[in-house]
Amino acid sequence: MQRRHFLELSALAAASATISKAADEPAKTTRPRLAFTKTLEKLPFDELATRIAALGFTGLEAPIRKGGHIEPEQAPDKLPEFVAALKKQNLELTILTSDIVRADKGSETLLRTAVAQGIKRYRLGPYFYDLKKPIVPQLAEVRAKLTDLAAMNKELGIQGQFQNHRGNNRVGSPLWDLISALEDIDPAHLGIAFDFAHATVEGTNAWEITLRRAAPHVVAVYFKDYKLVGREWMPCPLGEGSVNPKAGAIVKELLPANTPVSLHVEYIEGGGAERDAKTLAAMKNDLATLAKWLPV
Template identity: 45%
Template sequence: MPTRRTFLATTAATALARSAFAGDASAESESNSICVFTKPFQSLTFDELAQQTAAVGFGGIEAPIRPGGHIEPEAVPDKLPELVESLRKQNLKLTVLTSNINDASDPITESVLSTTASLGIRYYRMQYFKYDEGKSITKQIDQWNRRMKDLAALNKQLGITGVYQNHAGRNYFGAAIWDLHRGLDGIDPNDIGVAYDIRHAAVEAGMSWPINFQLIRDHVQVVYVKDFTWGESGLTNVPLGQGEVDPNFFSMLKKANFRGPISLHQEYIDHRNPKLVPQHWAAIKSDFQTLKFWL
């Protein structure tokens, strides 16, 4: 099993340049690769997943590697290389690994991250923090800042980047964006950055989401794309281009010279029913065309 010591010697020589924005001359060369979040396809074999992803035209996948995902965390050292090999055969990458990691002291953390780094996977999405509304908000943010600094130190050693997604919701740390900005204070975005989700940002901020984006943009390493609309019954996920997400966001990304990957999420069809897999692919193909048009 890979260990931290193993990778301390190797990652310094092999680490990729890590910057999502072109203001840093070390920005990654493969700009704006588009991957697909594969939560609806966990019933497929690794080879089936890779073949169908390649057929649609994506450059890679964002894969749930967490309890209930494609691979359980304990099985990562054995199974993750198999998934990466299936993708490699189709000239695809595992672009983002979606994890349940947010604590460097958890025994499973180093096992998962060292294996991930050894396979050349650069990004992993972190598990969320959630507020206890009975406690001081600012004290909780400062506590998570210290915890993320410990995780960032491990990421730096391994040459890997954690990304924290801004997720809409009453008690999600990062939903408001300003709190995530404060929580990342003193942390190199190359060690822990942001997976900026335009759908969740628009849900929480309404018309003021561009200001929040400007606040957090220097931390953004990955961009998530999906859409929603408001109705009488509340919020509903919808196909890309049929909701409230503003296409002008992509003009902002272009002006900012964002060079990181973009992950397409499709959440308006039930991902729990394997019989709906063909419908998911059809929906994703349509959303992919919309995304490419916007870009």
């Protein structure tokens, strides 16, 4: 056998072996899977980290805002402690949920603290329309605020994320207004956290076309579910409401594999330790549903 032919056959055999081995191994992803810990804010940092890690999440979307895990003015002292507790469980604070709506001194202080702790993303607070005034000028004001925030984010080295949220006076509720406001803004500095539940409530049959149009701006996705009870949209376990399981396949089709996916569980009633335990159990169940919709 000639040497060249031998080498070609050897290369093919090696490639075949690699493909066979890869087929036997579970596929891996760099996609962060986050627990939104809005309803677990009273748990001590170490306990929260231990219990979230046990469920299989890679990180947290954690409220560092008024009434959250940490009040914004206390972040310089307490945020390092929180991040350290997460690191002990191989978790990260992937998205910091904030009340930030403008580029001011308070916002810059919180974000500088976050960046110093290795946090790379934060969620903005909401904007609202005054329905007694024309919408177009108000949207121009929103665009100006987002432009200023994007410039600050770029300087600090952090990415802002604006969540679409249901509501007849919420900026981003129809999503087309938010897309327009972000048109000239680099998503590396400020983009959309696409919430499937809110997008479904406001556009039951249009959520997919909306996502496809928003995709160039989408930097995170949020999964939760709602069901219509009479005329009221009520939160419910993932898969029991109106959010289409097809959403997972479209995320894989349109968005990079490292796009963070955050699971929101906000349908557990009550309070105290019993509610915490039920919330954690619900997170486990919803994470299993999400794994079927959006497999590794």
